[in-house]
Every structure is written in structure tokens, then in C-alpha cells.
Amino acid sequence: MATEQAAQGGMHYLDMQAYVGITKHNGGFDATNELLSFCRIEGARQVLNVGCGIGVGSTYVARKYGCHVAGVDISEKMVEWSRRRAREERVEDKVEFRVADVLELPFEADRFDVVFANPCLHSWRISGERFGNVCGYQTRGYVGLNETFWIQEPAPEMIARVRGAVGSAIPTIENLAVALGGVWVAGSGGENLPD
Numbered sequence: 001m002a003t004e005q006a007a008q009g010g011m012h013y014l015d016m017q018a019y020v021g022i023t024k025h026n027g028g029f030d031a032t033n034e035l036l037s038f039c040r041i042e043g044a045r046q047v048l049n050v051g052c053g054i055g056v057g058s059t060y061v062a063r064k065y066g067c068h069v070a071g072v073d074i075s076e077k078m079v080e081w082s083r084r085r086a087r088e089e090r091v092e093d094k095v096e097f098r099v100a101d102v103l104e105l106p107f108e109a110d111r112f113d114v115v116f117a118n119p120c121l122h123s124w125r126i127s128g129e130r131f132g133n134v135c136g137y138q139t140r141g142y143v144g145l146n147e148t149f150w151i152q153e154p155a156p157e158m159i160a161r162v163r164g165a166v167g168s169a170i171p172t173i174e175n176l177a178v179a180l181g182g183v184w185v186a187g188s189g190g191e192n193l194p195d
Helices: 002-007 013-020 028-038 056-065 076-088 128-138 156-166 173-179
Strands: 046-050 068-073 095-099 112-117 139-145
Touching: 028 056, 028 112, 028 139, 046 056, 056 068, 056 076, 056 095, 068 076, 076 095
Parallel strands: 046 068, 046 112, 068 095, 112 139
Antiparallel strands: none
């Protein structure tokens, strides 16, 4: 059983989520809606959801905004769940899902009006700067990232526990701001957003 493997250290946290068909992120749909608003999603025709998980965000955006959404995830199992969700929600004509690495996205430059991702940098083990460079190449519009971060550096023991639970480190807000070049970091009210 997946939960037994995870408890014994035999399965990565994200693999367990893929096995049972769940994903979650801090802030839920409120955070996703705020991120999409920052990215000026209204009127977008082509949207890329990086790290789409089981397709909840992709199918939601396709339904709510009527645009075409491409979702990518490194996990084949997550992409299977996404395709199933699209069929169940009857939006297969508005979404496509592919297994892809964020560093090797299978799309032409400037295809997308919006590229968005929910907490994922800790999963990919790449810097925010690399994320921005790769995804920025894909869009003619906005790139939005809703990322998990520490407000203050926790004790080393806590860092080790979290790394053991999710498989990688979570950045501090300072490290995230440096990695993203500072201009991307925005608070709940949209402070520090670029024009």
C-alpha cells in the first residue's frame, strides 16, 4: 500500500500523491484565483500550467475562462489523473496534458498568454531564476508562481524534517526573492508587481 511505503521511506511524497490521485497547495483556489488575477488571465487564449498535478487547476481555468490550457507534469501518473479529470469534467477539447520536465518544455516560444504554477520549485530542485528563464521563453504575457516559502529560516532540525517529508528544501522568502530577481515577489495585496 502506498501509505505504508511512504511511512517506511520507500515512496516520495509526490509519488504517493500521484498514486492516490490527490494534490494540494497552500491557499487553495483563493491563492490560484489571486495568482491568475495578477497574471491578467481575462482574455487569455493560451495558458500553460506547469506542474499541473492531477489537473484541477488546468480544468478549472479552461472552464472558468474558456481558454485552451496545456498542463505539464514530470509524473506520468499525475498526467493520467489529469486526462481522466478532463474527461469527467467534459473539457477534453480545451485542455491537453503532457509528461514534461520544466527545463525541457515541448512548446514553441511565445505560445502562451499566461504561464502559471502552484508550489513546485521545491519539487523540481531548480532555482526560481531558471524557472523564470524557461517559462518566460514560453509566454508573450505573464508568468505567475505561487510558491511555498519560509518567512524566517527555521531551525536546522525543521529543515531536515521538511526535506525528509517532501523530498527537498523549501526556500526562505529572501532566497526566493533573490532567485526570482526580486521583481516577481508580491504580497497578498499585489505589492511589488511589475506593470
